[in-house]
Amino acid sequence: MSVPTPKRRIRTLLAATALTAVLATGCTAGDWHYESPPAAGTQADSGPVKARNFVLVTDGSQAVLLGTISSFEAVTLQGAVVTPEDENGGRGQSTALAVTADIPRDGALKLDASNALVEDAALVPGRLAEVTLQFDGGTNLTLDVPVFSTEHEDFADALQA
Numbered sequence: 545m546s547v548p549t550p551k552r553r554i555r556t557l558l559a560a561t562a563l564t565a566v567l568a569t570g571c572t573a574g575d576w577h578y579e580s581p582p583a584a585g586t587q588a589d590s591g592p593v594k595a596r597n598f599v600l601v602t603d604g605s606q607a608v609l610l611g612t613i614s615s616f617e618a619v620t621l622q623g624a625v626v627t628p629e630d631e632n633g634g635r636g637q638s639t640a641l642a643v644t645a646d647i648p649r650d651g652a653l654k655l656d657a658s659n660a661l662v663e664d665a666a667l668v669p670g671r672l673a674e675v676t677l678q679f680d681g682g683t684n685l686t687l688d689v690p691v692f693s694t695e696h697e698d699f700a701d702a703l704q705a
Contacts, residue, residue, distance in 0.1 A: 585611055590685045592617035593647075595677060598655075598687050600626065601702035602667045603694040608702050609641065609660040609675065611689075614652040620680040621645045621653065626662050628691070629671040639665040658705040669693035 585597035598611035613621065624641040643660050647653050667673055669691050677685040692699050 586687045586689055588685045588687045591683050593619055593677075593679060593683060593685060595685050595687060598675060598689045599699075600662065600667055600673050600675070600689050600691045601694055601696075601699040602662075602665075602669065602691060603703060606703065607662040607665055607667050607691075608657045609643075609655050609662060609689075610699075610702060611655050612652055613647060613655070613677065614650075615647045616650055618649045618651075619647050619683065621647060622678045622680060624660070624678065625674075625676045626665050626667075627674040627676075628665055628667045629673060630666075635674060636666050639663070656705070657703050661703075667691045669696075 585599040587594070587596045587598070589595075592615045594614045596612045596614070598609070600607050600609055602608075607626075609624065609626065622644055624643055625638050626641055627638040628636040630636045639662060641660060641662055643655065645653050645659070665673070671691050672688045673691055675687050675689045677687075679685075694700055694703060
C-alpha cells in the first residue's frame with residue numbers, strides 16, 4: 545500500500561474543487577429571471593447580422609413579426625417576406641412586409657406591432673412560416689418561424705403597438 549504524496553493530495557483536492565464548482569453553477573449561474581416567459585422563437589446568423597427569438601403571432605386576420613435583429617456592422621434592413629406553411633407542409637403565397645430600418649454598428653432593432661405588422665398572410669397557429677429578412681449588400685437571413693395565436697397567454701398583447 546502506497547502513501548499519497550503531498551503533491552498528489554493537492555492535485556486531487558484541486559480537481560475535486562474544480563469539479564464541485566462546475567457542478568454547482570449549472571446553467572442557471574447567470575442572471576436568471578423566473579418571471580421571464582420562455583423563449584419560443586428561432587434564430588439565424590449571416591455575416592454581421594444576427595436574428596434572435598423570431599415568432600409570428602396572429603389573431604386570424606392580421607399578424608405581427610416579433611424578434612430582435614442585431615449587427616456588429618452598420619446595416620440597413622430593406623424589407624422582409626413572410627411565406628406561410630400550407631396544409632400539406634409546402635409553402636403558401638408570400639407576403640411582403642414593408643419594414644425598413646438602419647441598424648447601427650453594435651446596434652439592435654426590435655420588431656413588434658409598431659413596425660412589423662403583417663397583413664393578409666394565411667398564417668395558421670401551430671404551423672411554421674418562412675421569413676426572409678433582406679439587408680443592403682445582398683445579405684439575406686431566412687428563418688423557419690413558429691406561428692402562435694393571440695389566444696396564447698404569452699402573446700395576448702402582441703398586436704398592440
